[in-house]
Amino acid sequence: MLLEIKELSVEFQSIQGKLQALKNVSFSMDEGEIIGVVGESGSGKSVTALSILGLLEKNAKITQGSVFYKGKDVLRLGRKEQQQLRGKEIGMVFQEPMTALHPTMRIGDQLAGVIKRHRQVSSKEAAQLAIRSLAEVHIDHPELVAGKYPFELSGGMRQRVVIALAMSAPPTLLIADEPTTALDVTIQDEILKLMKELSVKRGTAIMFITHDLGVVARLCNRVIVMYAGEVMETGITSDVLHRPAHPYTRALIGALPDWADPNEPLSAIPGETPNLFNRPAGCVFADRCPQALPLCREDRPALEAYQDNQEHRVACWVR
Amino acid sequence: MQPLIELKSVSKTYGSGKKRFQAVTDINLTIQKGESFGLIGESGSGKSTLAKMLIGLEPPSSGTIELAGKPLWEGDKFKPQRPGEMQIVFQDPQSSLDPRMTVKEIILEPLYALSAGERKQKGSMERLQQLITRVGLKTDQLSRYPHEFSGGQRQRIAIARALITEPKFVILDEPTSALDVSVQANVLNLLKELKHEHQLTYLFISHNMSVIRYMCDQTAVMYKGEIVETGPIEDIFQHPRQAYTKTLLSSLHPLQAAGVNQAENHSNELSP
Amino acid sequence: MSVQTELLPAKRTVNPLWYKFRKNPLTLVGLVVLLFIILLAIFVPLISPYEPTKIHVVERFSPPSAKHLFGTDEVGRDIFTRILYGARLSLGMGVAVVLSAGVIGTAIGAVSGYFGGRIDQIIMRLMDIVLAFPSLVLAMAVAATLGPNLFNALLAIAIIKVPVYVRLARAETLALRERLYVKAAYTFGIKPWRIITRHIIPNAVTPVIIQVTLDIGDAILMVATLGFLGLGAQPPTPEWGAMISVGWKYLLDYWWYPTFPGLALFLASCGFNLIGDGIRDILDPKANR
Numbered sequence: 001m002l003l004e005i006k007e008l009s010v011e012f013q014s015i016q017g018k019l020q021a022l023k024n025v026s027f028s029m030d031e032g033e034i035i036g037v038v039g040e041s042g043s044g045k046s047v048t049a050l051s052i053l054g055l056l057e058k059n060a061k062i063t064q065g066s067v068f069y070k071g072k073d074v075l076r077l078g079r080k081e082q083q084q085l086r087g088k089e090i091g092m093v094f095q096e097p098m099t100a101l102h103p104t105m106r107i108g109d110q111l112a113g114v115i116k117r118h119r120q121v122s123s124k125e126a127a128q129l130a131i132r133s134l135a136e137v138h139i140d141h142p143e144l145v146a147g148k149y150p151f152e153l154s155g156g157m158r159q160r161v162v163i164a165l166a167m168s169a170p171p172t173l174l175i176a177d178e179p180t181t182a183l184d185v186t187i188q189d190e191i192l193k194l195m196k197e198l199s200v201k202r203g204t205a206i207m208f209i210t211h212d213l214g215v216v217a218r219l220c221n222r223v224i225v226m227y228a229g230e231v232m233e234t235g236i237t238s239d240v241l242h243r244p245a246h247p248y249t250r251a252l253i254g255a256l257p258d259w260a261d262p263n264e265p266l267s268a269i270p271g272e273t274p275n276l277f278n279r280p281a282g283c284v285f286a287d288r289c290p291q292a293l294p295l296c297r298e299d300r301p302a303l304e305a306y307q308d309n310q311e312h313r314v315a316c317w318v319r
Numbered sequence: 320m321q322p323l324i325e326l327k328s329v330s331k332t333y334g335s336g337k338k339r340f341q342a343v344t345d346i347n348l349t350i351q352k353g354e355s356f357g358l359i360g361e362s363g364s365g366k367s368t369l370a371k372m373l374i375g376l377e378p379p380s381s382g383t384i385e386l387a388g389k390p391l392w393e394g395d396k397f398k399p400q401r402p403g404e405m406q407i408v409f410q411d412p413q414s415s416l417d418p419r420m421t422v423k424e425i426i427l428e429p430l431y432a433l434s435a436g437e438r439k440q441k442g443s444m445e446r447l448q449q450l451i452t453r454v455g456l457k458t459d460q461l462s463r464y465p466h467e468f469s470g471g472q473r474q475r476i477a478i479a480r481a482l483i484t485e486p487k488f489v490i491l492d493e494p495t496s497a498l499d500v501s502v503q504a505n506v507l508n509l510l511k512e513l514k515h516e517h518q519l520t521y522l523f524i525s526h527n528m529s530v531i532r533y534m535c536d537q538t539a540v541m542y543k544g545e546i547v548e549t550g551p552i553e554d555i556f557q558h559p560r561q562a563y564t565k566t567l568l569s570s571l572h573p574l575q576a577a578g579v580n581q582a583e584n585h586s587n588e589l590s591p
Numbered sequence: 592m593s594v595q596t597e598l599l600p601a602k603r604t605v606n607p608l609w610y611k612f613r614k615n616p617l618t619l620v621g622l623v624v625l626l627f628i629i630l631l632a633i634f635v636p637l638i639s640p641y642e643p644t645k646i647h648v649v650e651r652f653s654p655p656s657a658k659h660l661f662g663t664d665e666v667g668r669d670i671f672t673r674i675l676y677g678a679r680l681s682l683g684m685g686v687a688v689v690l691s692a693g694v695i696g697t698a699i700g701a702v703s704g705y706f707g708g709r710i711d712q713i714i715m716r717l718m719d720i721v722l723a724f725p726s727l728v729l730a731m732a733v734a735a736t737l738g739p740n741l742f743n744a745l746l747a748i749a750i751i752k753v754p755v756y757v758r759l760a761r762a763e764t765l766a767l768r769e770r771l772y773v774k775a776a777y778t779f780g781i782k783p784w785r786i787i788t789r790h791i792i793p794n795a796v797t798p799v800i801i802q803v804t805l806d807i808g809d810a811i812l813m814v815a816t817l818g819f820l821g822l823g824a825q826p827p828t829p830e831w832g833a834m835i836s837v838g839w840k841y842l843l844d845y846w847w848y849p850t851f852p853g854l855a856l857f858l859a860s861c862g863f864n865l866i867g868d869g870i871r872d873i874l875d876p877k878a879n880r
Contacts, residue, residue: 040499041470155362184361185526185570211499255504257533258571265511266533268504272469374778402780414771419793428789432780484779 001068002173002205003029003052008065010047010056010229019276021047021060022229026303031172034199034206036220036237038213040252042273044229045209049175051075052207053092054082069173088118091166091204095178097158100165101150107134107161108146111168118169129168137164137194156187163194170202177209192219213253217241222311225249228274228284231303235312245306245314248285283317291318321388322349323488323520324373329382331368342368344544346382350537352487355514355521357535357552359528359567365544366524370492373522374407375399386488402432403484410493412473416465416480423447423461426480433484441483454479454509471502478509482517490522495530507534528571532556540564618869625862628855632678641669643676643829652845662847664838670847673829674855680824681831682859684745685811692749693803696756701787701795703757704764715761718754726751730813734822741830744823748813752806759802763795770794801871808863815856831856 010022022044029035039045050056052067054074066073074085086092094100102110111130115121121129127146134142137160150158159179166174176195180188196219199206208220216223216237223240225233225248233246244250254267271288274280280287286296295317306312306319331343343365350356360366371377372384375397384391389400399405406429409415416425426447430438448458454475465473474494481489491510495503507530514521523534531538532552539549540563548561559565631638647667655662661670703714721729733747764787767773773790781789817823818832826833831852838849 040501185528186361186566189570213500252500255501256529257504257507258529260533262533265508266504268508269501375780376774376778399780407775407778409771409775411771415775417772417776417790417794420789428776428781429779431785432782 001028002031002033002070003207004068005048005052006066006068008048008051008067009063010044010051011061011063013059013061017277020229020279021276022051023279025065025226025229025231027224027231027234029173029205029207032199032203032205033222034196034208034220036216036223037207037209037226038211038216038223039226040211040273042228042276043226045226046177047229048226049177049207049209053086053090053175054079055086088169089172091169091171091174093159093162093166093174093176093179095181097155097162098150100162101158103150105149106146107148107150107153111146111161111165114165114168133164133168134161136167136198137161138190139164156183156191159183159191160194163191163198167198167202167204171204174199174204174206175209176206178211179208180215181210181212188215195219213241213256214258225252228279229276230284231315232285233306233312233314233316234303235306235309239309239312243312245312245319246285246316247289247291247318251288283315293317320351323352323354323387324348324350324522325383325385325388326369327383327385329369329372329379329384331365331372331377332380342544343372343379346546348539348546348549350488350520350522352520353518354537355523355535357531357538358522358524358541359526359531359538360524360541361526363543364541366541367492368544369541370407370490370522370524374405374490403429404486405488405490406481406484406486407490407492408474408477408481408494410496412470412477412497415477416473418465421462421464422451422456422468422476425465425476426450426461426483429480429484441485447483450479450482453513455505469502470498471506474498474506475509478506478513482513485517486519488520488522490524492524493526494523496525496527503530510534528556528567532571540567615869615872617865618872621862621865621869624858625866628678628859628862629682632675632682635672635675635679639669639672639675641672643668643673644827652841652848654845655847661851662845664834664848665841670834670851673834674831674852676829677831677834677852678855678859680741680829681811681814681856684741684814685807685859685863688745688748688814689752689803689806689810692752692806693756693799695749696753697760697792697795697799699753700757700760700762701764701791704761705768705783705787705791711761714757718757721751721754724751727813727816730817731820731822734817739822739825741824741828744814744817747817748810752810755802755806756799759798760792760795763798764791767791767794797874801867801874804863804870805867808860808867811860811863812856 005028006026008022008025009020012019012021025044025048037045037048047056047060051062052074054077056062062075067075069085069089074082077085108127108130111133112123112126115129116123116126131142131146134145139145139157139160145153145157150161153161180191183191192215195206198204208215210216220237222235223237224231225240225246227248232248233240233244240249241253244253251267251269255269257266260266269288274284274287280297282297282299283289283292283301286292289296301315301317303313303315306314326346326348329343329346330341333340333342346369358366358369368377372379373391375391378392378395378397386399386405391397391399420428427442430442433441447461451458451461456472456475465476468476494510495506498506511534513519521534523531525531535552537550538552538555539546540555540561541547542563548555548559548564555564556568559568645668650659650663650667651665653659653663653667659669659671661674663669664673699714703711729751730747733750734744737743737746767790773786776786776790814823815830815832815835818830819836821836824830824833826837834852835849835856838852841848
């Protein structure tokens, strides 16, 4: 097992009080696996990633749980060790590529800098490796692009560069938080293919955080469905998408206009996401759930195997 | 039948000399009354520039844009026959509502382009309350400020604002792109119902093929400032002729490609 | 982080403004000092048995005592009383002058920024001319030209303050003009004057408020400076600058005479500056540190 998250809970301290952003989140990842963490805004998917990376803001507090990376609890590591882990073992790609790029440094120099930090190579070799890594993310004329500044590139190109940067170490785990959301559909497609290819070629595990079930279907072996800071359902992608066990997952798939008959209204989820300052006692989805039982409002269901499939787990009383 | 909207060889260039940039090239387009016309394109395709020229934010460099047979532009001056006939709903509900105004003020604001008499008639408290409940908000929320609402609610406010003047034609510029899937479904349903109730004509701009398919009956695909393909929605989706349209379509239905079928999901269990 | 803002409920339990205010002790100090001065200034007729301009030669140059808290001046007037009446004048004038400069400057700046083009060019060159002179020198020149009295001094200070607000409001307007909600108002067909008054100015007002509070302290000092130089309020008006101007000649023999008005001036301008800083921190978190 590469990564194991156990009962992770995170709280934000804000003016309005304490907000529980994550509650008892548990899941694990194997080496080389591509896992999708899917959820809407406020589901806690990004907070999960930031907790693993040790990048939570100051007002956030991990109140409970542990994150084991290769058997080591990363939450108990010092700042410096965490930083080292981020540089060497765990790569990151975020939605906005400009945040990861130095605005006034040439692309080639940025890449060469990272490569030199991780490998014993001369500057000349590093420059060459930089060009090669640009070629690996399918950038045409990598020598030319290496001499450019970030602002001279398009959004898709920048995201490729960021992936090249993240992969140059190369990492064992890549955490990608909505890396294609800001990109055009056709470019999004290419980036997804690229990530899959790199994962297969290098054996890199990818945690892909997204709101887009379509992206999950195309890229991920397994999927974690999150809602309001809790894991609702996990399993092999095709299992979860074909036979969604949780009413929330079903609703999410049903709300997509992809198959809908234009003459019929879309099946939308009624209501609003719950107030995370004051969590309900029972299931967080109960208020919006068409199948909710009285029990659902009283007791929180645990994540348990669905129809005896140990891989496919769901947190729901209505099974 | 006279089309409601007609664009004749409309082009838009920005800058001059070396920095000259052709955003939109020779667009011919007609939208009939009562249609939902979908405009598909990726960033830089010129679809937003087209919307800006229609709504009066950018004058076309050449060509004519007509609403019900009357030109909208006289040179660089935007001269719609009657203010309030056309409205727009923008993509980003965070920034399209004035943060210092209450919901009531926001919704009534477009009426200030109309005559005092019309303003009084359309801005009656009764009509306002009817409209706000129709878009799914409560009347006691009228005195709140935009920051107190979620993204989906803000977009509902923007929709109410667009309808206050009783427009014939509404431009929807990526109205659900910034929203979550479940919220998107609600807003799309609302837009469809409103179209029916008010006999509206829509220009629905989006990069999302499945949203366009669900919402529209006619469509045009834009690429690099030009319309590469146009026609009834089913034609375009079933028998795309242009390579670019085919590429766009290949990104559609990944769930179906993965073998997911909505019918299997018993989604009907969800509708109460 | 966007993750959490999405989760915030609509209702607020604590007023965040007050929360931030509390966390800023220096601002509180400024607030307390000013409130103290203002309350004294308002209730001075109840506190003090003396009149600010009544001459009482017998008591001239009495040192601070229980009878005369801050002593008396060369004609026996109670300095404590005069300082408090002076506070009415100084604070009132400081606020009035900066507020009027703020209102006029903001209006000009918003118009200039919204329309742009030639109007903007002319307005901005005029403002550049005013800004090219050192402010005090210009204020002195204007006050001296118009004639030395309190109103002209105020006019002079207002004139030199206006360009600051014009620039501020113009820059803000240029940014706001690109905001979607302003563009949206434009697409409705709303007339420019309404866009400026309803959409631009209300949203441009935050930096103006910050600038106003920061400027009041400065304006109080300027009123006093002109008074000190004989270009502002004329004796026997109990104005701090004028008092210091007369009193400093007696500093060595009767230290209290110029010291207390000076101290009042210091406290008042300090108070406004602290509040200004605090308000800036609260309203404009980007400028923080």
